[in-house]
Amino acid sequence: MDSKLQGKLQGEILVSAAGDTVIDADNSIPCEDCASVLTPAGRAAVAVIAAKGKAALSAIDSAFVAANGHPLGDQVTGRITFGHWHDEQGHREEVIVCRTSGATTEVQCHGGPTAVARITQQLADAGCQIIPWQQWLEQESADRIAAEAQIALANSLTLKTSAVLLQQDGGTLKSEIDFIASEIAAKNISEALQRIANLQARIPFGLHLTKPWKVVIAGRPNVGKSSLINALLGYQRAIVFDQPGTTRDVVTATTALDGWPVELIDVAGLRTTQEPLEAAGVELARKSIATADLVLWVVEAGSDIEKSVAKESQELLGPALASPPNNLVPLIVANKIDQLDGTTQATKPELPIVATSALTGEGIPVLIEQIVKRLIPTLPKADEPIPFTLRQVGLLDQLTEAIQADKLEAAKETCNELTVGCAVRTSS
Ligand SMILES: Nc1nc2c(ncn2[C@@H]2O[C@H](COP(=O)(O)OP(=O)(O)OP(=O)(O)O)[C@@H](O)[C@H]2O)c(=O)[nH]1
Ligand SMILES: [Mg+2]
Incomplete structure (x- = not known):
């Protein structure tokens, strides 16, 4: 297995793009009396709170007054019941309650955080453990893979x-x-x-279904890296300026390329510099390159690209780029092709290079195609x-x-x- 995955297996919990802890915590520890908010936090119209266990059901029974006048135990399983939720301070809230099975009940209330907090607090006060929705899904599932997929x-x-x-x-x-x-x-x-x-x-494909592929746009200063990230995104995410050393911080943006999620990362141009701020940017750039799924190495289009790519890759990225593991062989992008005249175009290099103009958009669709090909060399079939x-x-x-x-x-x-x-x- 590749060393990146190994590292993750040794304790890292996968975090989604939304910053939510997701699918790799051990959610299998069963709890008897528990409840969980199944809808996302926020000002949604409706929130769904699921609960199970004796303490949970008796707390719901004492707080919920059904419009049909029957206690919770007499409500038909699988049928929704309108009514009111009462708290100890005398607040009353419209809710819908459904006994989803003999053991579990769902309460659907207003989606605002206060309404949700009030109900979950009452359940917690009654002895219910409030668990994350992921844990709830896993506990209720007969098929662990289906729960993980959900x-x-x-x-x-x-x-x-x-x-x-x-x-x-x-x-x-x-x-x-x-x-x-x-x-x-x-x-x-x-x-x-x-x-x-x-x-x-x-596996590498599967793990990226919930985590975008990282593509770093690297190269010498002023070759058009920031212009390329903007062209790939279709909007002005990064500052472009005709002066080497413009980008210092790491600029990221998540997008979809041919429908696959990709985090594009624009970094400072790599060069040796005495200027402390730029040197800090170069250091950050190297760190981003080290964790990338793919590096685009951008050069200015011209007649001696092969020579400059070979020289740059040795000087600036060192042996790591010259003989890297497969996934870090950079994809060479010759940018600013709009500046080439007829003679230089005729002597285009033999290297597998994608020629682009971030200015006119020429070559950008081919670049997207090549990025996707490198990230997903073999696309699994639909039913695999x-x-x-x-x-x-x-x-x-x-x-x-x-x-x-x-x-x-x-x-x-x-x-x-x-x-x-x-x-x-x-x-x-
Ligand atoms: N003609 C032409 N000019 C371009 C192209 N791409 C970028 N430029 C120009 O090149 C200059 C530098 O562009 P940037 O995108 O800021 O270059 P960079 O590689 O991000 O530069 P640093 O952040 O300094 O490393 C700007 O004046 C851009 O307008 C292109 O495809 N064609
Ligand atoms: Mg830049």
Whole structure:
């Protein structure tokens, strides 16, 4: 597995673009009396609070007065009931309550934070543990992968990433793991290992379904990096100025390229400088490059691009760029092609270079195409199973190790752990 993923597995909790803690916390610890706000925080029209357990249900029963006059216990399961929520200070609020199953009840109230806080506080005072919505989803699920897909969907950034996650929510990944488990049971070990390897090859793609790919736009000062980020975004995000050393801070913007979420990162032009502020910018630029999924190395279009690219990549990025791991081989962009005359165009370099003009927009569609090709070299087919959480990644590694060590019972248990949700575990 690549070292970046390994680092993440050792304790980092994935954070979505919205800054929300998402899919890799261990949400499987069951709680008896608990409640959770299932709708996002904010001034939404309606909030949904789900609760389960004896303490929760008796707290709802004493605060909720149904318009049909029946107590909560007599309300029909699966049918919504209009009524009022009362608190100890005598406040009254219109709510809809639904017993969604024998054990769980949903309260739908006004979506403002005060209404939500009042109801959850009453539930907490009655002894209910208030848990995050991700934990609620996992606890209530019979299929752990479907719960993870639903959590990931809330953090999905584009229609394309959502479509892939919906596919996994619908059972594609679970069916594959179940099939692998049956192959292990039948002792078809090489087939099982091959299928696990196929899943593992799709991990880098899967983990980016909830986290944009990072693309750093790097190069010498004044080559048009900031102009390119603006051209790719379609609006003026970064300051452009005809003076080398304009960009100092790291400027980021999230967009979709061909429907895939990408964080574009514009940085200071790389050069040796004695000016402390610019040197700080160059240092930040190097740090961004080190964590990128792809680096665009921008040069000014001209007759001796090959020479300048080779020289620059050695001087400015050092051996890391000259012989990097695959994903950091930079994509060379020759910008300002509008300045080339007929002679220099005729001697365009042999290197695989994308020629652009940030000024006129020429070459930008090709650049987008090439970026996407580099980020997603093989696009999985619509119905392919794709692992998309660090928990799944870790368990797939564990599964391979168990099979290779001929510990087939442990391997079957790992398959079970991958797929079976908390609701089944706690009931069995
Ligand atoms: N003719 C032409 N000029 C361009 C093009 N792209 C950028 N420029 C000009 O080049 C100058 C520098 O552009 P920037 O985008 O600020 O360059 P940069 O690489 O971000 O520069 P630093 O932030 O200083 O590293 C500006 O005057 C731009 O208008 C282009 O494609 N064609
Ligand atoms: Mg700039």
